Amino acid sequence: MKTNICALVLALLMTPSACDSSSLSVPSHADASTKAKDGSSNVDASPISQTPSASGQCPEGYTPCGKGDGPYCYDLTRSQDHCGTCEASCAAGIACQAGNCQQYGCKGALSFKTMVFGSTGTVGALGDFDGDGILDLFGSPEADGSMSVLYGSGDGTFSTRQVVVPSSGLTSPDSNIPVFVGWQALAADLDGDGHLDLTSIQTYESAVTIRLGSGSRQAPFGEPTSYPTSTSPSSVVLADFDADGRLDIVAGVSQALDYWRGRGGGRFEHQALLDSRDVSNEGPGITLATDWNGDGVLDLVYADSGFSGKSASPAIGSGGRLHYRLSNGDGTFGPEVACAMNQGIVGDLDHDNRPDVISASSIMGSTLSLGIKGCGASTVVNISDWTKQGGVALADLNGDGNLDVIVDDNLAIMVHVGDGKGGFPHALTLPAPTAGSWPLGSFFVGDLNRDGKLDVVFARGGGWGVLLNTCQ
Amino acid sequence: MRAQHSFTTEFLIGLMVLGLGCGGNMTTGTAKKAVNNKPAEDGSCPSGQTLCGVGTFAICADLQSNPSHCGTCDRACSPGIVCQAGVCQQTACTSAEIPLSGQPTTGTSTTGLVPNNMPYTAATQILADVNGDGRLDRIEWLIPFCQDCGTSLSTFRVSLGRPGGTFATPDAYNASAAIGSVFATDANGDGLADLYVVSSTDVDAQNSRYHVELWLGQNDGKLKRSDTGGNSAEASVGQSNTAIGDLSGDGWPDLVMAAPFSDFDSPPKINVYLSDSTGGLHLSQTFIAWSGRTVIADWNGDGSPDLALLGDGMEILYNRGDGTFEQPLDCGVSVGGKPMAERDLVVDDFNRDGWMDIAAEDSRNRVTVMLGLGGCAFSPLSAYDIHGSNVGFLLDADMNGDGILDLVSVSSISDVSGLPNIGVTATTDQLLSVLIGNPDGTFHLQDTVISLGPNWISNVTIGEVTGDQRPDIIVSSSDGKSGQSSTWENVCQ
Numbered sequence: 018m019k020t021n022i023c024a025l026v027l028a029l030l031m032t033p034s035a036c037d038s039s040s041l042s043v044p045s046h047a048d049a050s051t052k053a054k055d056g057s058s059n060v061d062a063s064p065i066s067q068t069p070s071a072s073g074q075c076p077e078g079y080t081p082c083g084k085g086d087g088p089y090c091y092d093l094t095r096s097q098d099h100c101g102t103c104e105a106s107c108a109a110g111i112a113c114q115a116g117n118c119q120q121y122g123c124k125g126a127l128s129f130k131t132m133v134f135g136s137t138g139t140v141g142a143l144g145d146f147d148g149d150g151i152l153d154l155f156g157s158p159e160a161d162g163s164m165s166v167l168y169g170s171g172d173g174t175f176s177t178r179q180v181v182v183p184s185s186g187l188t189s190p191d192s193n194i195p196v197f198v199g200w201q202a203l204a205a206d207l208d209g210d211g212h213l214d215l216t217s218i219q220t221y222e223s224a225v226t227i228r229l230g231s232g233s234r235q236a237p238f239g240e241p242t243s244y245p246t247s248t249s250p251s252s253v254v255l256a257d258f259d260a261d262g263r264l265d266i267v268a269g270v271s272q273a274l275d276y277w278r279g280r281g282g283g284r285f286e287h288q289a290l291l292d293s294r295d296v297s298n299e300g301p302g303i304t305l306a307t308d309w310n311g312d313g314v315l316d317l318v319y320a321d322s323g324f325s326g327k328s329a330s331p332a333i334g335s336g337g338r339l340h341y342r343l344s345n346g347d348g349t350f351g352p353e354v355a356c357a358m359n360q361g362i363v364g365d366l367d368h369d370n371r372p373d374v375i376s377a378s379s380i381m382g383s384t385l386s387l388g389i390k391g392c393g394a395s396t397v398v399n400i401s402d403w404t405k406q407g408g409v410a411l412a413d414l415n416g417d418g419n420l421d422v423i424v425d426d427n428l429a430i431m432v433h434v435g436d437g438k439g440g441f442p443h444a445l446t447l448p449a450p451t452a453g454s455w456p457l458g459s460f461f462v463g464d465l466n467r468d469g470k471l472d473v474v475f476a477r478g479g480g481w482g483v484l485l486n487t488c489q
Numbered sequence: 490m491r492a493q494h495s496f497t498t499e500f501l502i503g504l505m506v507l508g509l510g511c512g513g514n515m516t517t518g519t520a521k522k523a524v525n526n527k528p529a530e531d532g533s534c535p536s537g538q539t540l541c542g543v544g545t546f547a548i549c550a551d552l553q554s555n556p557s558h559c560g561t562c563d564r565a566c567s568p569g570i571v572c573q574a575g576v577c578q579q580t581a582c583t584s585a586e587i588p589l590s591g592q593p594t595t596g597t598s599t600t601g602l603v604p605n606n607m608p609y610t611a612a613t614q615i616l617a618d619v620n621g622d623g624r625l626d627r628i629e630w631l632i633p634f635c636q637d638c639g640t641s642l643s644t645f646r647v648s649l650g651r652p653g654g655t656f657a658t659p660d661a662y663n664a665s666a667a668i669g670s671v672f673a674t675d676a677n678g679d680g681l682a683d684l685y686v687v688s689s690t691d692v693d694a695q696n697s698r699y700h701v702e703l704w705l706g707q708n709d710g711k712l713k714r715s716d717t718g719g720n721s722a723e724a725s726v727g728q729s730n731t732a733i734g735d736l737s738g739d740g741w742p743d744l745v746m747a748a749p750f751s752d753f754d755s756p757p758k759i760n761v762y763l764s765d766s767t768g769g770l771h772l773s774q775t776f777i778a779w780s781g782r783t784v785i786a787d788w789n790g791d792g793s794p795d796l797a798l799l800g801d802g803m804e805i806l807y808n809r810g811d812g813t814f815e816q817p818l819d820c821g822v823s824v825g826g827k828p829m830a831e832r833d834l835v836v837d838d839f840n841r842d843g844w845m846d847i848a849a850e851d852s853r854n855r856v857t858v859m860l861g862l863g864g865c866a867f868s869p870l871s872a873y874d875i876h877g878s879n880v881g882f883l884l885d886a887d888m889n890g891d892g893i894l895d896l897v898s899v900s901s902i903s904d905v906s907g908l909p910n911i912g913v914t915a916t917t918d919q920l921l922s923v924l925i926g927n928p929d930g931t932f933h934l935q936d937t938v939i940s941l942g943p944n945w946i947s948n949v950t951i952g953e954v955t956g957d958q959r960p961d962i963i964v965s966s967s968d969g970k971s972g973q974s975s976t977w978e979n980v981c982q
Contacts, residue, residue, distance in 0.1 A: 294872060295825065295853070321825060338825045338870075355870040357822040357847075357859045359802065376821045379801035380756060380778060384821035386865075393866030399819050 066091045068209065083262020084346075089209060108412065108471055109143050109463030110152040121469035122416040123488035126443075127432055129473070131450045132173060133482035134158070140476040143463045144204035144213040145169075148232045152463045154474060155181075155202050155215065158481065164202065164217070166237050173465045173472060173485045179237055181215070181228070201327045203255050205264055206230075208283030214238075218250040218268060218327065225253055225268045225275075229283045244277060244285060246270050251300030251325040256315045258306065259348040267291075267317055269301035274319065278348055293353055295321035295340060302337035307363050309389075311370050314346040318372075320360030331362050332458070333424060334377035334406035339392070356392035359384070364411040364420050367439040371395075375422065377405040387439045400441065403433070408458030414471050415488060425458025425477060430484070452479025526550065526678070527740070543792035544810055545738030564841075567886045567960040568616060569625040569953030580958045581890035582981035586937050587923055591977035594919075594942030594966050611947035611967040612974065616954070617673035617682035619706030624650035625952045626710070627963070627974075628684060629659070630668045642667040643688060649710045654955030654976055662712055664688040665700050672733040674742050676768065677715075681706035685742060687731050695750040699731070701770060715768075730830075732783035736761070736794055737812025741768045745783050745796060748775055759783070759798065763812050778804055778817045781830020786845045789864050797836065797845075799829040805865065820865030826852030833883045839894045840930035848896050850880035856898060860930050871931060876938040877902050877920035886951040886960045889981060893926035897962065899941065899949050919946050921962070921977070939977065944968045955979075 067079060067090045075081050075090035082091050082103035091099040093116055098106045100113035107118035140156040141164065147153065151169040158167060164182040167175035184198075202217040212230035215238055219226070223246050228238035250268035258265045263279030265288075273292050277285035293301070302323030309316040323336025337360045342350040361376030367387055374386040374394070383403035388395035407425035414421045419437035423430065429449050433441040461474040470486035526538075526548045534540050534549035541550045541562035550558040552575050557565045559572035566577035616625040630645040643664045648656035666688035676683040684704040689697040703715040736743040741764035748758035757779040762770040780798035788795045793808035802823045806814040824832050824847075834849035844861035851857040856875055860868040877900035888895040902918045919941040924932040944966035953960050959979035966973050 338823060355857075355872070357824070357867040357870055359821045359823055361821070374821070378819040378821070379804060380817070380819065382819075384819050386821050392869045393862045394821075395866075397818060397820055397865040399817075 063092070064211070065096050066209070066211070083257065084260045088262045109461075110145075110467065111464050111469065111471070112467075119469050120413070120416045120464075120471070121488075123470070125489040127415050127421075127434060127445050128487045128489075129432075129445075129447060129484040130487050131447065131482065131484055133450050133480055134175070135482070136451065136480040138476055138481045139200075140459055140461055140474055140481060141200065141202035141217075142204040142215075143461045143474060146204070146213050146230060146232070146237055147234050148212065151467065152465050154461075155204055156476070156481070157200075164200065166234075168234060169465055171466060173483045177234070179234060181238055182217075182219075199327045201253055201325075203253065205255050207255075207264055207279065209281070214283060216253060216255055216266065218253045220249060220327070223247065223249050225250060225266055225277075227283060227285070242283075244287070246275050247273070247290070248300065250275070251302070251327060252304035252319070254304050254306050254317070256306030258315050258317065258344045258350070260314050260344075260346040261348075267304065267306070269296070269304045269319060269325065271298045271300055272296050274301065274304070274317065274342075276350075288348055289350075291317075291342060291350060291353070293321065293340065295338070295353075295355055297322040300325065301340075303331045303335050303360050303362075305331075305363055307372060309341050309372055310343055312343075312346075314344045316344050317342045317350060318363060321355070323360065331410075332406065332408045333361060333375060333383055333404060335360065339374065354392065358386060358389075358392055358394070361386075362409050362411060362422075366411075366420050366435055366437075368419075368437055373439065375409065375411075381405060385439060396439070398439065402444075404431070408460055408477070410460035410462055410473070412462040412471055412473075414462070414473075414486065416470070423460050423462070423473060425453065425460075425475075427453050430458070430475065447484065449477075450475070450480070450482055450484075451477055453477045546735075546792055546794070567888075567890075567953065568951060569618075569960065570958055571623065577890075578958050579887065579890040579953075579960070580981070582888075582959075584981055586935050587888050587895075587925070587979060587981045588937065589921070589939050589962060589977040590980045591939075591962075591964075591975050593940050594944035594968065594973055594975065611945065612965045612972050613948040614950055614963065614965055614974070615671055615673055616950055616952035616963070617684070617706075618650075619647060619673075619682045619684070619712060620649060620710040621681045621706070621708055622650075624652070624956070625954050626650045626682075627656050627659075627954075628671055628673070629965070629974075630671060644668075645671060645684075645686065647710070647712060650954055652956055654961070654978065656954075657710075660711065662704065662714075664702055666690040669699070670731055672742070674733065676703055676742055677705060678740065679706075681708070683715075684712065685733050687733075699746060701733075701744060703768065730780050730783050732785050732796070734785035734794055736785070736796075736808060737763050738793070738810075739764065739766075739812075741765075743773075743812060744770050745780075745785070747780070761796075761812075761814060773812065774814060776806065776814070776817055778806075780804075781828065782834075784836045784845075786836060788845055788861075790843060799834070801828045801830070803829055803865075818865065822859070822865065822867060824849040824851055824857060824859075833880050833898075835883045835885045835896070837885050837894060839885060839896075839926060840928075841893070842930075846930075848883060848885065850883060850898075854878040854880070854900070856880065856883065856896060856924060856932075858896075858930075858932065868930075873924050873932050873934060875900055875922040875924070875934060877918075877922070881919075881946060882949040884949060884951050887926075888923060888951075888960055888979060889925065890959070891926075893928060895926045896924040896932060897949070897951060898922045898924070899946055899964075918943055919966075941975075941977075942966070944973065947972070 079090035080093050081088040082099045097113050100107050101116035107113050112119045138158040142155040143152050146166050151171045153169045154167040163184040165178050165180045168177040170176045198220050200219040204213045207214040212232040214230045215228040217226050224243040227242045248271040252269040254267045255264045265279050266277040268275045273290050276288045278288045280286045302320030302325050304319040306315045318341045320337025339356045339358045339360045359376040361374045363372050366373040371388045376384050378384045382401035385398045386394035404426040409424040411420045419435040421435045422433040430447040432445040434443040459476045462471050465472040472486045473484040538549040539552050541558050556572040559566050559577050560575035571578045612629045614629045619626050627648040631642050646659035646661050648659040664686045668688045670687045672685040673682045683706050686702045689699045704712040705715050732745045733742045744762040748760045756777045758775050759778050761774045763773040779800040782799040784797040785794045788805050793810045795808050796806040798804040803820045804817040806817050832849040839846045844863050846861045847859040855872040857872045875898050880898050880900045882899040884897045885894045921939040923935040946966050948965040950963045955978050961979050962977040964975050
């Protein structure tokens with residue numbers, strides 16, 4: 018009921034001007050313009066993915082990826098999500114050609130060109146919403162909390178904006194100051210039509226909202242569909258937990274996680290409310306889908322409390338202890354397992370096919386818990402010169418095959434270059450491009466200018482912009 | 490506040506078990522310690538004794554009679570339980586439950602207690618055998634609650650244990666300043682428990698001078714202040730996280746405490762003081778670290794005691810084998826909700842797998858158990874409901890004699906509605922819960938809940954004091970006017 022009222026309010030608030038595309042004044046760069054390359058894969062005559070035939074067969078040249086009742090047929094030579102082999106995805110904006118991700122391997126040291134686009138704003142997701150082969154941005158470039166698509170120009174700038182969800186219009190009772198509405202949005206193709214769809218949660222809304230994408234710049238999304246939740250979710254995750262080839266939704270709510278299975282066509286069916294003995298009344302903190310036990314099925318990993326990542330990307334020092342539920346791969350999860358380990362950012366830093374966690378240290382720096390099995394790390398390392406609190410992202414920024422860490426250190430943005438063994442021997446310090454304030458730093462990584470190098474969109478308290486990868 | 494006090498108790502129980510038995514066969518000597526429980530140069534032990542521990546920490550122990558190494562090395566009997574013929578002589582309970590017999594407090598309700606009244610009435614205590622008669626004696630001192638607590642807080646009292654579970658009229662002793670904590674260990678190797686009494690005087694607004702005095706136990710039950718074996722050190726005000734234990738393997742207890750406060754921009758530090766050949770303490774190392782509670786235990790299984798600093802989370806300082814330590818390693822673990830230092834918790838090897846475990850109150854009025862896997866690694870957590878809420882004390886001991894450690898918690902049923910927030914909890918009852926340890930490392934809550942009465946509990950200690958070879962629970966409480974100590978006798982059959 019509450020959800021419907023909110024949706025109605027939002028609809029009423031959609032003024033024509035808010036829905037107009039408007040130009041953002043952003044700097045452009047002659048040297049970064051590679052637009053001519055764009056769209057080549059998109060206009061290819063044959064589709065990258067197809068639904069299998071009634072008998073479940075894929076046409077010649079296509080391979081079924083995904084399991085259970087929802088496999089699709091992919092051209093593994095060109096599919097970004099299944100490049101070379103099923104589930105081997107290329108980083109955002111990196112093309113797949115001849116079954117290989119076309120990421121550039123830096124020959125020299127990492128370097129970035131900093132571009133600041135605004136003094137406020139938050140970023141939610143990167144994706145090619147209009148299908149022109151250039152990454153776009155879903156975010157809130159202004160302080161009013163409106164959610165917009167910012168269309169990428171192909172040079173690292175975003176020239177055109179389309180408002181999707183206008184500002185809530187909510188103001189605090191004793192002043193006209195707009196109430197800050199936190200939100201989290203995820204971009205993924207939920208209905209298999211090749212267009213990115215939006216999955217979002219928002220403060221004051223007890224629902225997960227789905228908007229199916231059209232690929233059109235004029236009307237990028239259809240009418241929202243709401244999946245009600247018991248409380249306003251603190252976090253939302255899209256992942257194929259049941260291994261049927263379709264994305265599922267997990268939303269963190271008060272003392273539980275709510276789980277819907279993807280049913281195809283962008284529809285979801287409520288499967289279970291996963292009660293938690295530890296999750297706070299405000300819902301879980303950082304919530305992730307990752308293969309925790311190495312069985313090839315994505316599991317659910319979440320913090321019992323703490324900063325969730327809504328309105329930002331995950332942060333070191335976000336609080337809470339790590340919990341997980343192993344997926345059985347059939348739409349059910351095993352029991353909740355609570356670890357003494359602090360929640361942090363999860364990735365395989367050392368190629369041992371076991372999760373590693375970066376979390377905050379008590380006194381200073383970060384703690385790397387490497388080679389985790391269950392709740393226990395085989396090695397724990399402290400890195401005293403890392404920040405103990407700040408937004409963070411893991412990505413192979415220099416294309417050497419090893420995960421690097423980009424982290425907001427308040428006074429600077431630090432890039433710690435991974436050696437693939439859990440060590441970070443080199444660091445690049447980028448002077449803070451904007452003023453910062455908590456929450457410090459969200460990072461979204463993708464190739465914005467189609468040069469094969471991963472760029473970084475940052476949003477921090479005092480503004481947002483792009484770090485364009487200029488490595489040689 | 491409660492957490493600090495309960496820590497002292499918890500820690501001491503650990504020390505008593507470690508310290509008393511280990512030094513069982515030393516001879517007296519203060520100027521130079523004649524350690525005769527150390528193995529010969531070739532690593533051999535005298536006939537009838539077994540080598541326990543490794544390296545400089547190795548000792549020779551008579552596994553037939555040593556309550557810290559009873560039957561096998563490091564197999565400790567519950568406090569006060571005799572080791573005979575290599576078997577802890579604890580009476581094994583056949584009943585599923587562990588009944589406790591005692592008298593609840595009947596004083597006035599603690600509603601509206603003024604904290605400043607408490608120091609003069611609320612005692613904390615440890616149990617140790619200072620006269621070598623095989624019975625645990627009670628050492629009590631008052632809790633330094635306030636800044637201007639007065640000189641009476643320098644007094645500690647020793648009540649000798651008597652047959653039948655009573656204690657003799659206490660003898661009073663005066664330390665040089667207000668007492669912060671008392672540790673029992675056999676410092677001079679005569680088989681009797683000695684006391685390290687840590688007291689402090691203010692240096693300035695930020696720092697105190699901590700005096701570490703050694704009081705030697707004697708056969709007549711009178712303590713004798715030693716000229717050696719102690720020292721004084723300066724540290725920041727209000728640091729009760731002192732830990733004492735033999736870190737270097739020389740037999741003399743060493744000391745870990747917070748470093749002096751210098752300025753607000755400086756990170757917190759802890760100092761490690763090592764003993765010399767006379768037991769005098771000298772600063773050995775300083776580390777940037779914060780500890781609300783420091784636990785001395787072997788966390789990596791190399792046989793040398795490491796330091797676990799419980800602050801926001803947990804940091805381990807690994808012993809290099811000689812009493813010097815590696816830089817602190819932050820384990821990246823926590824008990825959730827609050828810093829570890831603010832949790833009531835107990836550290837011990839509950840499931841006797843050789844790795845230290847932690848049990849702690851959690852944010853949901855339960856006891857969460859972290860079973861150690863060595864180093865920073867822990868098994869998945871288990872959480873257990875207890876009776877009541879607001880855990881105030883958490884202790885461990887093998888209460889039923891099955892060889893597996895059980896957990897004892899004291900919690901309260903409280904109603905703080907309508908009271909100003911002055912740090913005092915209006916309490917309607919204090920409840921004692923027993924979580925009985927299962928062989929697989931899990932626990933189950935005993936149905937029987939014991940009401941300790943309405944009074945404010947200042948200390949809970951476990952030890953066999955009634956002579957029936959079952960560990961009892963000694964509770965100190967206060968009604969705001971006078972302190973009481975009651976023994977809850979373990980009457981399991």
